[in-house]
Amino acid sequence: MTIHVWDYLPEYEAERDEIHDAIETVLRSGQLVLGSSVRGFEREFAGYHGLPHCVGVDNGTNAIKLGLQAIGVKPGDEVITVSNTAAPTVVAIDGVGATPVFVDVDPDTYLMDVNQVEAAVTDRTTCLLPVHLYGQCVDMDALQRVADRHDLRVLEDCAQAHGARRDGRLAGTMSAAAAFSFYPTKVLGAYGDGGAAVTASEEIDRNLRRLRYYGMEDRYYVVETPGHNSRLDELHAEILRRKLRHLDEYVAGRRAAADRYAAALSDTELVLPTVDAGNEHVYYVYVVRHPRRDDILEALKAYGISLNISYPWPVHTMTGFADLGYREGSLPVTERMAKEIFSLPMYPSLSRDTQDKVISALREVLANL
Known part of the structure; x- marks a missing residue:
């Protein structure tokens, strides 16, 4: 599955x-x-x-x-x-x-x-x-x-x-x-x-x-x-x-999953999420970065893992907004990020077993790049 x-x-x-x-x-x-x-x-x-x-x-x-x-x-x-x-x-x-x-956006957050x-x-x-x-x-x-x-x-x-x-x-x-x-x-x-x-x-x-x-x-x-x-x-x-009534529980579950990712992946080449000073993050998505993002996503398919990118196409590059006049290079941080970011599974009912499978597969793929 x-x-x-x-x-x-x-x-x-x-x-x-x-x-x-x-x-x-x-x-x-x-x-x-x-x-x-x-x-x-x-x-x-x-x-x-x-x-x-x-x-x-x-x-x-x-x-x-x-x-x-x-x-x-x-x-x-x-x-x-x-x-x-x-x-x-x-x-x-x-x-x-x-x-x-x-x-443009901050390169860390x-x-x-x-x-x-x-x-x-x-x-x-x-x-x-x-x-x-x-x-x-x-x-x-x-x-x-x-x-x-x-x-x-x-x-x-x-x-x-x-x-x-x-x-x-x-x-x-x-x-x-x-x-x-x-x-x-x-x-x-x-x-x-x-x-x-x-x-x-x-x-x-x-x-x-x-x-x-x-x-x-x-x-x-x-x-x-x-x-x-x-x-x-x-x-x-x-x-x-x-x-x-369960919203605070959902947030706690997401934070627990984020903590497990951080503990298991902090020694890899992935850039993990940065929490800005004063923020209490709820991890709607758990976004990481790697310059070989596309190779990683393709390799993970062999493990039965299909991940998303939030977002692969910055809005200013979409044809529907071409009339705004933005050109490549207009927002360099946003454009660079779009080539490197991807999201790991994140939801409050994410089981430890499923998360462990993702972490193990990701570590193997990173080791073999």
Whole structure:
């Protein structure tokens, strides 16, 4: 049987009764859209973060898109972010008619290089969009100082950082608003698509609720401002309520697996993850580097191990964003990383036996390069 970087089946078996009870609860409730399960999850997810507001939406991409609109980003504006991210971050910026502007990443943490942000600010910049990548947070204090100097809003992309902290503060609590994805692979994942935005602002909360529901506020069929159909599904919301109770356990399981990798691979030529000062990493993915990455991945197939690359194609190199005008060499750290990084299996129910097989195979492959 092939070993992949993620497998939900062991977790499902452990939580099967809870998941089935969640489904039964919704189906017997008489409410299938924006009912008590969505309201309950919004209340509980906001409470986990110590915030007053959470708005459930249909996926993480729309959480970013609606978040940008809710904080006032308009067509023609510029939003500064990174190219070393999943494409949806940038698709969401494009989706509101704004222009993504990329800065490079730190060569050790792979996070936004905050030192480059100020030079990228123009008179069209309205928002900074940091990506808390792979499970740890951008230096938000330094980024907020840039935002304050230029009167910019900040929206956190927390799709990969549920439960992560920096200097004691949870990802998602360090800006005007934050967007989360509940795609199944995430630290907190649904059994399909889902997303949410959190905020401390009543105004942003009202904007988000209106935007996710066609632009309607109090009266059905009365559009205040054009919006979207971007509602979190009741079934996913109820499942997420049950899984939210286990979030800290999921994080602990990921950290334990990361510790085992570090202990077993620290003497190899692999570059292992670096945790930035003040960060509490949740290891959404366990990303390593090696200049012969492609040879390693090909050799591991003989052991029945199929691994991923997050991400092999930086967004600025994709044909869909060619009109932005970035050329090879524009973001040298991001481009170099994309040729060397790959992800090892990482999920809280990863067994020691499976992890040991990956470690043993990887050590053999490295020894024979």
